[in-house]
Amino acid sequence: MSDAHTAVILTHGAGGDMNFSQLVSLAHQLASHGFLCLRFTCKGLNLAHRLKAYTAVWDYLKSLQRFTVKRVFFGGRSMGCRAAAALARRLSEESxxxxxxxxxxxxxxxxxxxxxxxxxxxEDLRVLPAHTRVLFVSGTEDDMCDRVHFDTTVKEMKAQVEILWLRGGSHGLKVKGRSEVSVMEEVNLKVISWIRNQAAQAP
Incomplete structure (x- = not known):
């Protein structure tokens, strides 16, 4: 299946902005590989507010009749991926x-x-259905992702999970001794190869 039939929606975390460097880098790489990518901003910190914003972007994507989108991936950074998981859970209950x-x-x-x-x-992660795929990219030194509790969460998930651990990475995916460009190249490559792998495995 052509990458042009795949759409990716991305948003930033709490306190971020439309031009958060990591998401800009990922969006540019997705677009350069032929994926349709929508990147949006949401200033509110409340998860319910972010979920409404994400839903509005999802509805906008569905209204774009000039694109034939056959598969969609939701994503984000920090609070943004919490909203992505929450919307994926809700939509999976509908279709x-x-x-x-x-x-x-x-x-x-x-x-x-x-x-x-x-x-x-x-909670939203743990109840995602078995047919859903989830890619985690986290730093081993992330003070908002205790490894023991994270491993327990993954074991309780029904969804198909893949994880990229950035050795020495912080919550901001900063790695001491490595440039941001180097880190994002690794992350971008993983995300793109993972998405393509899902397409290859699709019936």
């Missing part, structure tokens, strides 16, 4: 074919030092 997968850059499993919040924050 099995609505969303192919979710791309989670630095999923914020809990606030720093508050591991007790991981159950509530991971």
């Amino acid at each position: 099995e074919a609505a969303v192919e997968g979710v791309i989670c850059l630095s999923f914020p499993l809990h606030p720093p030092g508050q591991m007790h919040a991981h159950r509530q924050r991971s």
